[in-house]
Amino acid sequence: MSFKFLQRPSFLHNVSCLGFTNCPRVYQFMNYGRFPPSFVEPVYHPDKFNKLNSEEVKELMHKNVKPPTTSQSASVFHDPHLEKLVNFVMKSGRKAKAREIIKEAFEKIKRAQVRKYHLANDSAKLKIPTNPLEIFHQALQNCKPVLTVTPVKRGGVVYKVPVALDDTKATRMAYKWLVETSREHEPRRNHTGVFFSDRLAKELMDASDNTGKTIKKKVELHKLCEANKAYAHYRWGK
């Protein structure tokens, strides 16, 4: 008699089990939790890999790497910011539809910009960007707020206290506003065949020029922070 049957079942490939040995009574592959904190993000794009030096590669080889998610790919067309926008546009998990809408919006941006390009003078032509991705990145950059307000209760009164934002939070707000403003539309009786993709395209082009509804939102928030700057010290203390 030996213990071979007590060992791990053979259908679990040894590669597949690495790092998940802490739950002997549950089947190894039924792990639907998150990865342990020791796991690091994958270097999934060849461009990113080429930037690593030999020491960084050595360090990463000693660590557990997470498998890439659905929104990570090594494609030449891959853009992490665009994937994020897809997730903000997506409703109830229909990612393919969201991708389709954004593709349409980008096509409309391209058409509009090329029309502008051909109508412009030779000297003005150079200043008109025709790459939709470039416009999107510029728009995102312009929409990021620097400050926001948080409610703080002092002596029974709730004050709006201005707080500085970090980059991740500011980017999140920019995505949210871009999609929110594009979803605001005229009442149905005035509907004239303007789709979400049209409004998103317009909003992105406007934001890249520092105009439009989203930029207005950002400026208004900054104004609110300016008005409430007297309460800034409420951030600290009790």
Next chain:
Amino acid sequence: MENCMLRDDKFMDHGFMKREPKNTLAREHFENGKMNSISLLLRSNLRFSSIHNKSVVAYSSQAAKENVTIKKKKPISRAMRAYIDRVKQFEENLIVESKEYSDGKRFLANIMGEDPAHFTPKDVDKSVEYLLPSGLFQKLARPEMAPPEETIEKAKFDINGRPFHFLFYTGASHLYETQFETVKRINRAEKLLEQIHRKGHTPEKENKMDLVTSEWQDISEMEKTINESIRDDHFEQTMQALERLAQHPMSGHFKDFLMNYRKATTVNMTEMVFPEIQQDPDGRYSVQHTTKRKTAVATVTIRSPGEGKFVINGQPGLLYFSDVGAREHVLFPYQVTGLMEKVDTEVTVEGGGFNGQSGAIRYATSLCLAALVDEQGRVKLQLAGLLRRDPRVKERKKFGKAGARRGYTWLKR
């Protein structure tokens, strides 16, 4: 138990069969002749949490002998005498227990059909788990057989009642000793650095310890290392001091000390087994592998050299998937290794949705390509996370919840 018993005369001769068992239940069985050798052996040697009382403090036998000579000259306190008696009794008990353990281990090895000479404590644990399966949740409540030496605590006091350790009254002597030693070494490292700076040099890179190939022990491992239970905040304090020493430019001089509290890490890929490469009758090399993701199962066959042909379930190219994300998934490993048009691929996939299927294909393809490419290609695949199975699946719905985690809308009146 009765069925797996081993009626071997050579084991019936042993002393433990002649001695009466302590346990009353066992004695009953013993007298009735029902108890077979194995169950008796296991019972007497099993360590349920309270058999060896940890509060009994062992005392070295040499010190006990010295006591006899001192006793005549100088009377010792009654408490101290009781302490020494307890120690003596414990040591005698220990000899008996050790013999029982070694006999029991040999006996278990014979039952399990293993070589008794190479029967490790790990094997003992396995066989106890197999012979006496327990459904109890608490690990302390499950049957266990361990060498009696594991439960000894070393002597803490000398004959005059003084503690051996200079930090005994801190309550965490070994931990504070570690901190003490660490700070001593940090000061020494500072002095070494100062010497180099005085000469007008800067310290070389080799003076710093290589921290990539090892990582810090966690709190439970540290507890085993210093043989003492550690409080969380104490652990943090100690780690701060150790980290400071490790990050010091002269830390290489104290490598041996630091490695007591670190564990070596290996390159993950060295443990991996890649699918075998076979040669087809037409002279081409082929690799085949089957993997899973969610509920999808994919079998991928890659032939090299090829022209970039790609077939999924008999359908040409990527037309099998309508989703763009799924297509990107399937192409992922080829883009990382740069073998897009140099190999032919044939895939059969079933079960799951498009994400599961493409994920399964991605994993199988990555493993097959890893078998074909050189070391650099494997490193690329490894860092892209493609050589690891994605174990995440949909989390089940829980009762009392709207989904896996989301609660129902609820308002207090």
